[in-house]
Amino acid sequence: MGTSIRSGNIKKPNESMKLMIATFAGIFFGFFLGVSFPKLSLTKVNLPLSLFPSVDLTYIEEKYSKIETNSIWDAWASFRGDTNMFNQLHKLNEKTKIWVPTNPRGAERLPPRIVETQSDFYLRRLWGLPHQDLSIKPKYLVTFTVGYDQRDNIDAAMKKFSENFTIVLFHYDGRASEWNKFEWSKKAIHISARKQTKWWYAKRFLHPDIVAPYDYVFLWDEDLGTEHFDAEEYLEMVRKHGLQISQPGLDPSSSSFTWQMTRKRDGVEVHKMTEARIYFCMIFKILRFVEIMAPVFSKDAWRCVWHMIQNDLIHGWGLDFALRKCVESPHEKIGVVDSQWIVHKSIPSLGSQGKAEGGRSPWEGVRDRCSKEWAMFKERMANAEKDYFQRGHTPLNSTGT
Numbered sequence: 031m032g033t034s035i036r037s038g039n040i041k042k043p044n045e046s047m048k049l050m051i052a053t054f055a056g057i058f059f060g061f062f063l064g065v066s067f068p069k070l071s072l073t074k075v076n077l078p079l080s081l082f083p084s085v086d087l088t089y090i091e092e093k094y095s096k097i098e099t100n101s102i103w104d105a106w107a108s109f110r111g112d113t114n115m116f117n118q119l120h121k122l123n124e125k126t127k128i129w130v131p132t133n134p135r136g137a138e139r140l141p142p143r144i145v146e147t148q149s150d151f152y153l154r155r156l157w158g159l160p161h162q163d164l165s166i167k168p169k170y171l172v173t174f175t176v177g178y179d180q181r182d183n184i185d186a187a188m189k190k191f192s193e194n195f196t197i198v199l200f201h202y203d204g205r206a207s208e209w210n211k212f213e214w215s216k217k218a219i220h221i222s223a224r225k226q227t228k229w230w231y232a233k234r235f236l237h238p239d240i241v242a243p244y245d246y247v248f249l250w251d252e253d254l255g256t257e258h259f260d261a262e263e264y265l266e267m268v269r270k271h272g273l274q275i276s277q278p279g280l281d282p283s284s285s286s287f288t289w290q291m292t293r294k295r296d297g298v299e300v301h302k303m304t305e306a307r308i309y310f311c312m313i314f315k316i317l318r319f320v321e322i323m324a325p326v327f328s329k330d331a332w333r334c335v336w337h338m339i340q341n342d343l344i345h346g347w348g349l350d351f352a353l354r355k356c357v358e359s360p361h362e363k364i365g366v367v368d369s370q371w372i373v374h375k376s377i378p379s380l381g382s383q384g385k386a387e388g389g390r391s392p393w394e395g396v397r398d399r400c401s402k403e404w405a406m407f408k409e410r411m412a413n414a415e416k417d418y419f420q421r422g423h424t425p426l427n428s429t430g431t
C-alpha cells in the first residue's frame with residue numbers, strides 16, 4: 031500500500047513543492063474523509079503521509095499499519111493516548127456515524143471488530159467465565175433426522191462418534207424430549223419440527239455460517255447400521271484421500287437395492303467416482319450417485335451444497351446428481367470409503383408420514399412428490415445454467431459467501 035509512490039524518485043524541486051501542497055491538501059482531505067468514513071480512510075491517509083521523506087513516519091506508520099481492519103478511531107485514540115478518548119469518540123460517533131461498507135450487508139453501522147459473522151453449536155454454561163465454558167471444541171458435526179421409534183439404532187450409532195463430534199438431532203415426530211433417557215442426548219442439540227425432511231432441516235438450521243467451526247458435516251438418515259463404522263477412522267480416510275463429499279460404503283447385504291457405485295468394495299480403503307461412472311449415472315437415470323442417505327461434506331463443499339438446496343424441494347431428489355458441481359475435480363474429491371462401511375436398513379420412515387388421499391396410501395403420495403421434485407430440480411438447474419451461459423457471463427466476482 032503506497033509503496034509504489036514512495037519508491038518513485040522525486041527530483042525536481044518545484045515538482046516536489048507541488049507535491050507537498052497537494053499532499054497537505056490530501057492529508058486534510060483524507061482526515062475528513064476518515065472522519066466521515068472511518069473504514070475508507072486508511073489507504074487514503076497512508077498514501078500522502080508516506081510522501082514525506084524528511085518526517086520520521088515510522089511511528090505513524092506503525093500506528094496506521096496495524097489498523098487496516100480497525101476503524102480510524104482506534105488509531106486516533108492510540109495516537110493521542112487519551113484515556114478519555116472513548117467518551118470523545120462516542121460523541122464523535124454520535125455526530126459522524128459509523129459506516130463500514132466492508133461489513134456484512136446490513137451491519138455497516140457497527141465497528142468491524144464487534145461483528146461476529148459466524149456461529150456454532152457449542153453449548154455454554156450460565157455461570158463462570160465464557161472462556162472456561164468449553165473443555166473441548168468439537169470439529170465435526172453429525173446430524174440425524176430421527177423419529178423416536180428408531181431410538182435404539184441411533185443410540186447404537188452414537189457410540190461410533192467420539193467427543194469430537196457435536197450431535198444434532200432433527201425430530202420429525204415431535205418426540206424430542208423422550209430422548210433424554212440417553213446420556214448422550216443431554217449434550218445433543220434437539221430440533222423438533224413435525225414431518226419434515228433431512229434437507230428441509232439442513233437448509234434451515236445448518237447454514238454454513240452457523241456450522242462454521244466444523245470441518246466435516248454428516249447429514250445422516252436414521253436407518254443406518256453402524257456396526258462396522260467408526261467416525262474418527264472414517265474421517266482419517268477422508269482426509270488421507272482428499273474427499274470433499276463422501277459416504278461410507280454400503281454393505282451389499284443391505285436390504286435395499288444398492289447401486290454398484292456406493293457398494294462397499296473389499297480390500298480397498300476408498301473408491302472414487304470416475305467420469306465414466308457419472309456418464310453411466312446419467313444414462314441410467316434411476317441410478318443415483320451417493321445415495322443420499324449418509325453423505326459427509328467437508329466445510330467447503332457444504333457451503334456450496336447448502337446454497338444449492340432449494341427451499342421447497344424438500345426431498346432432495348436430484349441433488350445427488352448435482353453434488354459434483356460443488357467440487358472442482360469430482361472424480362477425485364467425491365468418493366466412497368470402503369474400509370468403514372454401513373448397512374442400510376431401509377426402514378420406511380418419512381413415507382409413513384405422508385397423507386392418505388384418494389384411496390392411495392400415504393407413501394404413494396410421498397413417492398410422487400419425490401419424483402416431481404426431481405424433475406423440478408433438474409429443470410431449475412438446467413435453466414439456471416442455460417441462463418448463465420446465454421447471457422455471456424462476466425468473470426466471477428467473489429461475493430464473500
Ligand SMILES: *[C@@H]1O[C@H](CO)[C@@H](O)[C@H](O)[C@H]1NC(C)=O
Nearest residue numbers: 169191192193194195262263
Ligand atoms: C479427538 O480429536 C483430537 C484432536 O484431533 C484427537 O487427538 C483425539 O484422538 C480425538 N478423539 C478420539 C476419540 O479419536
Ligand SMILES: *[C@@H]1O[C@H](CO)[C@@H](O)[C@H](O)[C@H]1NC(C)=O
Nearest residue numbers: 423424425426427428429430
Ligand atoms: C464484477 O467485476 C467486474 C470487473 O471486475 C465489474 O465490472 C462488475 O461490476 C462486478 N460485478 C458485480 C456484480 O460486482
